[in-house]
Amino acid sequence: MSADIRNEKDNARVAARKYAGYSRRRPASRKKIKHAVGMTLATFIVLFLSLLFLTPIVLTITNSFMSQSEIASNYGAVFATTANGGRRFVSARVNLKYIPDMVSFSQYVSVLFKSPAYLLKYWNSIFLVVPITFFQLMVAALAGYGFSRYNGKIRGIIFFSYIILMLMPYQVTLVPNFLVSQKLGIINTFWAIWLPGVFSPFSVYLVTKYMKRIPPSLIEAAKMDGAGEWKVFTRVCFPLCKSILYATGILVFIDYWNMVEQPLILLSDEDKYPLSVYLSKINSGEVSLAFAVATVYMIPALLVFLYGEESLVEGISYQGGVKS
Amino acid sequence: MKGFPAKKQNNKKKYKERSRVKRQAKYGSIPFLVPSVIGACVFFFIPFLVVIRYSMLDNPLSGNFVGLENYRLLIENGAYRKAVHNTAMFSVYAVPLGVILSLLLAMLMDLKLPFRSGFRSFFLSPMMVPVASVVLIWQVLFDYNGAVNAFLSGFGAEKVDYLKSGKAIAVIVILFLWKNLGYNMILFLAALSSIPQDIIEVAILESASPLQIFFRIKLRYLAGTFVFVTIMTLINSFKIFREVYLLTTDYPYETIYMLQHYINNRFRNLDYQALSAAAILMSLVMIVIIAILFVAEGLAGKDLEG
Numbered sequence: 001m002s003a004d005i006r007n008e009k010d011n012a013r014v015a016a017r018k019y020a021g022y023s024r025r026r027p028a029s030r031k032k033i034k035h036a037v038g039m040t041l042a043t044f045i046v047l048f049l050s051l052l053f054l055t056p057i058v059l060t061i062t063n064s065f066m067s068q069s070e071i072a073s074n075y076g077a078v079f080a081t082t083a084n085g086g087r088r089f090v091s092a093r094v095n096l097k098y099i100p101d102m103v104s105f106s107q108y109v110s111v112l113f114k115s116p117a118y119l120l121k122y123w124n125s126i127f128l129v130v131p132i133t134f135f136q137l138m139v140a141a142l143a144g145y146g147f148s149r150y151n152g153k154i155r156g157i158i159f160f161s162y163i164i165l166m167l168m169p170y171q172v173t174l175v176p177n178f179l180v181s182q183k184l185g186i187i188n189t190f191w192a193i194w195l196p197g198v199f200s201p202f203s204v205y206l207v208t209k210y211m212k213r214i215p216p217s218l219i220e221a222a223k224m225d226g227a228g229e230w231k232v233f234t235r236v237c238f239p240l241c242k243s244i245l246y247a248t249g250i251l252v253f254i255d256y257w258n259m260v261e262q263p264l265i266l267l268s269d270e271d272k273y274p275l276s277v278y279l280s281k282i283n284s285g286e287v288s289l290a291f292a293v294a295t296v297y298m299i300p301a302l303l304v305f306l307y308g309e310e311s312l313v314e315g316i317s318y319q320g321g322v323k324s
Numbered sequence: 325m326k327g328f329p330a331k332k333q334n335n336k337k338k339y340k341e342r343s344r345v346k347r348q349a350k351y352g353s354i355p356f357l358v359p360s361v362i363g364a365c366v367f368f369f370i371p372f373l374v375v376i377r378y379s380m381l382d383n384p385l386s387g388n389f390v391g392l393e394n395y396r397l398l399i400e401n402g403a404y405r406k407a408v409h410n411t412a413m414f415s416v417y418a419v420p421l422g423v424i425l426s427l428l429l430a431m432l433m434d435l436k437l438p439f440r441s442g443f444r445s446f447f448l449s450p451m452m453v454p455v456a457s458v459v460l461i462w463q464v465l466f467d468y469n470g471a472v473n474a475f476l477s478g479f480g481a482e483k484v485d486y487l488k489s490g491k492a493i494a495v496i497v498i499l500f501l502w503k504n505l506g507y508n509m510i511l512f513l514a515a516l517s518s519i520p521q522d523i524i525e526v527a528i529l530e531s532a533s534p535l536q537i538f539f540r541i542k543l544r545y546l547a548g549t550f551v552f553v554t555i556m557t558l559i560n561s562f563k564i565f566r567e568v569y570l571l572t573t574d575y576p577y578e579t580i581y582m583l584q585h586y587i588n589n590r591f592r593n594l595d596y597q598a599l600s601a602a603a604i605l606m607s608l609v610m611i612v613i614i615a616i617l618f619v620a621e622g623l624a625g626k627d628l629e630g
Binding site: 046049057139143147161162170220316317 | 345346348349350352353354355356357359360361363364366367368369370371372374375378429432433435437438441442443444445446447448449450451452453454455456457458459460461464502505506507510511513514552555558559562563565566569570583584587588591596599600603606607610611614
């Protein structure tokens with residue numbers, strides 16, 4: 001909605017410049033050539049970098065279609081030692097290859113159909129991460145409203161301690177986490193991961209930052225019309241926060257989707273592990289399967305990303321607290 | 325503006341009305357905070373107090389109070405010192421690089437390049453790659469027999485086992501940058517596009533050099549985003565440990581033995597008191613860093629209200 005306004009502004013600006021005689025220079029002035037060269041250079045730099053950034057994701061996907069023997073002949077030099085102890089020379093050096101010689105689905109067949117362990121762990125992942133993401137966002141939306149409505153001393157202190165807490169690496173909160181789970185007797189159940197996840201202050205910070213920028217006049221107007229706090233929240237503030245919640249949700253989802261430490265410490269039953277823990281273990285074993293599992297594992301994140309890239313970008317921009 | 329004189333006599337009433345509204349906002353919004361605050365207290369803050377207590381006991385079972393003894397032992401511990409040093413070194417490289425490179429990238433993208441949105445997605449794509457396959461690919465790249473060595477030996481360079489040499493920290497910084505530059509870049513892009521163009525145009529008319537425009541105008545407007553990006557980069561610099569741990573296991577090459585390795589290993593030995601003391605010390609450092617960042621934000625963005 002702001003894009004239209006910006007376009008309009010741009011047009012006006014261009015018109016004004018034309019009027020002032022700016023763009024009516026000689027056709028190929030030196031400055032213009034310089035500018036064109038600069039732009040091409042910049043484009044190439046960015047293109048090069050962005051392709052570098054894209055490489056691992058492409059490699060993961062294309063290599064998942066390679067047969068076991070092809071993987072072995074390409075990466076044998078790296079993994080032969082880790083997999084079987086002794087160095088088994090398959091090829092002297094690594095061959096980074098994007099396109100498989102022969103597209104093979106055998107990896108997928110063995111991941112999806114032959115070993116139910118993967119699917120079970122996949123289900124564990126979904127069952128752990130989706131509730132955390134959803135409820136963390138809900139708690140954060142409520143708290144964000146609470147923090148943004150009034151700016152008192154106590155709230156300031158609470159909010160600051162949230163920020164500190166958010167910055168703590170997992171290794172620091174791990175001890176308190178473990179102690180509480182023990183006390184509550186929820187260790188080795190999904191609750192031990194769900195509950196700390198739901199109350200993690202990360203999204204509270206992001207949502208509050210955004211809610212603080214909702215103009216107070218909007219809320220006051222709603223109040224004039226007789227809306228109570230709850231109604232102001234559900235009808236005015238919550239709908240305004242959709243894109244920030246979406247972007248924050250993606251970050252939270254990806255973060256927990258990749259969790260490794262929490263399950264290792266809080267769950268002792270291996271059947272309860274999410275696929276992320278399991279994935280990190282097959283690395284050293286069956287490399288050929290690892291790419292296929294990784295690809296399957298990436299699908300939810302990719303879907304979310306492709307489906308909502310625009311709102312993700314918009315939401316991230318809001319996280320930065322930019323007024324647009 | 326309408327009816328200005330008439331409102332004057334209403335001032336007292338209005339004041340009362342306003343304070344009523346304010347009170348309402350204060351108390352009416354407390355219920356919204358309840359779930360989050362209770363949850364955070366139960367799962368983070370109260371246990372944190374317990375951790376503070378643990379850090380002053382000789383061990384949790386016998387529970388003799390020893391004051392700051394654990395802290396003294398910790399600080400004298402060689403492994404801990406090494407871990408602190410390495411973690412600090414990593415942050416010193418990674419955080420400024422992560423912030424500055426992403427700003428440069430955002431400025432390049434801000435030149436109205438073609439296919440901008442395509443590039444944007446490419447730079448964001450590392451967020452989607454599962455940690456495990458990141459580790460896999462980093463192994464393929466930086467192993468002794470890996471792709472980077474294969475590529476460089478084509479130019480006659482000597483092979484290096486990157487993860488087991490002084491270059492290990494560089495490998496991890498690269499991994500960190502690869503993962504986080506895209507996100508930071510989008511934050512900066514948004515901030516750059518929100519700078520009012522009129523001001524820059526005026527500056528150009530007044531024949532300000534591009535450098536002046538950057539330092540005097542743009543940086544001012546970016547101050548808030550700078551602090552935010554720095555905070556997020558700090559958080560992410562701790563999260564990268566997951567990858568580092570999977571790449572290197574419990575006892576990596578000495579320059580990448582991080583604080584998190586230390587804490588993890590203590591946890592395995594159930595050495596709660598050292599663990600607690602380490603956690604508390606780390607929190608104190610974080611508090612100082614955040615406070616500095618916020619003060620800096622206040623100073624830099626002070627004259628830009630609105």
